[in-house]
Amino acid sequence: MFSLEIECDPDDRDLLIAELWEQGSAGIVELSPQHLRAFFEDGADRDGLLRMYPGAGFRLEEQRDWVQSARDLLKPMEVGERFFLVPAWRDDPAPPGRYRIPVNPGLAFGTGVHPTTQLCIEALERYRKPGMTVLDVGTGSGILSQVARLLGTGEVYPCDIDPEAVAIAGGVFVGSVDAVAPNSMDLVVANISPGAIVQLAPDFLRVLRPGGVILASGFEVHEVEQVQNALPPAREVRQKGDWALIVVGGTYCREG
DSSP states (O other): OEEEEEEOOGGGHHHHHHHHHHTTOSEEEEEETTEEEEEEOTTSOHHHHHHHSTTOEEEEOOSSOHHHHHHHTOOOEEETTTEEEEETTOOOOOOTTOEEEEEOTTSSSOOSOSHHHHHHHHHHHHHOOTTOOEEEETOTTSHHHHHHHHTTOSOEEEEESOHHHHHHHOSOEESOGGGSOTTOEEEEEEESOHHHHHHHHHHHHHHEEEEEEEEEEEEEGGGHHHHHTTSSOOSEEEEETTEEEEEEEOOOOOOO
């Protein structure tokens, strides 16, 4: 077995992870927001991979079950006030008062492990209201749509342009927010790249009903200004480590 350490732009990391799985990776470890280590069996096309990822660090690995080793690093975690995220291969029960959501890290962005997903879950807890119509833009694994439904919102519409995400999440319409009717959503949540948020910001505002709320994340703290410039003034900016979420419009949920 061998591995490649690959440097990438954080905005492109999730696409890179999906691509590495398609190339037959046996396991992927996120070393940092800018570095991944992907493991491959000896029969993989080593030379082709090095041509595909020039500058990648190559390393021969000792013989052990790297897939299991990567899985062992992922533990169940409590997120926000109501959720318990569990790797799909574990059977840990949820603590009292928490919803249990199985996640499958590596298949699509949105496993709950990443700080931006946690920020979105916490913000949904704070800003959702009963009966809200929710649009989940770039749904990935569909976890934020699950959270919105479990929190008792109204209709939830996940959308994504990635066919793999559509296949994984299920119930997703293929396309982006530009296909959504004007003034039809009470809450828009988007955990995507800052460039995509800036590009789609006019559509976020177009589909939002008066008094609606936008929860936008997927970017680092130093990119907040870039995102804010494309949207109305933020009601709130939330941080978790180097990552951020902005809230536009809306009011807090007063319910327990």
